[in-house]
Amino acid sequence: MNLIDQTFNRLKENEQTALIPFLTIGDPDLDTSVEIIAELEAAGADIVELGVPYSDPLADGPVIQRASQRALKHQVNIVSCMEAAVKARAAGVKLPFILFTYYNPVLQFGLDRFFDEVKRHDISGLIIPDLPVEESAEITKRAEAAEIHVIPLVAPTSQARIKSIVAGAKGFVYCVSSLGVTGERSSFFDGVEGFIGQVKEYTDIPVAVGFGISNGEQAARFARICDGVVVGSAIVRQIEEAIPLLQNTDTRQEGLLQIRKFVAQLK
Ligand SMILES: O=P(O)(O)OC[C@@H](O)[C@@H](O)c1c[nH]c2ccccc12
DSSP states (O other), rough: HHHHHHHHHHHHHHHOOEEEEEETTTTOOOOHHHHHHHEEEEETTTSEEEEOSSSSOOOOOOOOOHHHHHTTTTTOOOHHEEEHHHHHHTTTTTOOOOEEOOHHHHHHHHHHHHHHHHEEEEEEEEEEETOOOOHHHHHHHHHHHHHHEEEEEEOOGGGGGGHHHHTOOOOOOOOSSSSSSOOSSSOOOHHHHHHHHHHHOOOSSEEEEEESSOOHHHHHHHHOOOEEEEOOHHHHHHHHHHHHHTTSTHHHHHHHHHHHHHHHOOO
């Protein structure tokens, strides 16, 4: 059984909600990203989104854009992100890995080669936010053959398309809480709970929510109605703020602990 399914089954038995952090791989460097993944697990994360840095992250706000720029300085690409997953697994991390990438890097890589590599690198899920609907059947077919879940994104504007987007979905459905780009938010639109409830009517697989969630109180609000909560920018900002500590061997552990503490309070 796919590790993502196993994770949600275990959490459901314990009446818990999955905490799903996102981080940009290679920010501030590849080795540090591997160590941060271990910290995320130690802090209570259940699944982790490994972000492939991209030069044109059109759905990302400034925090993740800056993280992508820092990672791209090290020429981090899809393979190095998958290698980070393998290194984290070798270091004892048990979390399921979701590879988060825009579609262009996948196309440039080549679909055959991409799915061969994804399978070889212990990736359990894919999120491709700008995957065109007309191409999603091809990607889903290949993913199923590789036993990898393609996680669909549903936005409040999806309305009439919710049913078709989530039909046949595997892993979990990712509800985007707000319109616009990623980034911490102090509030959410009034109908967000209603939107999530609507999505849940169309699917039996777990439903997670992301976009804007930046503190324990917001995470708790959504944990009441969802099976998972995704947090990206707030964690990427913690990594960004910890960089001076991470880059000095004397204060590296302090930097890692700072990130772990932030994520632990979210859990
Ligand atoms: O950063 P936020 O607001 O916490 O949202 C999660 C988000 O980072 C992560 O899931 C993600 C990163 N880039 C994206 C682009 C589109 C959709 C989702 C994402």
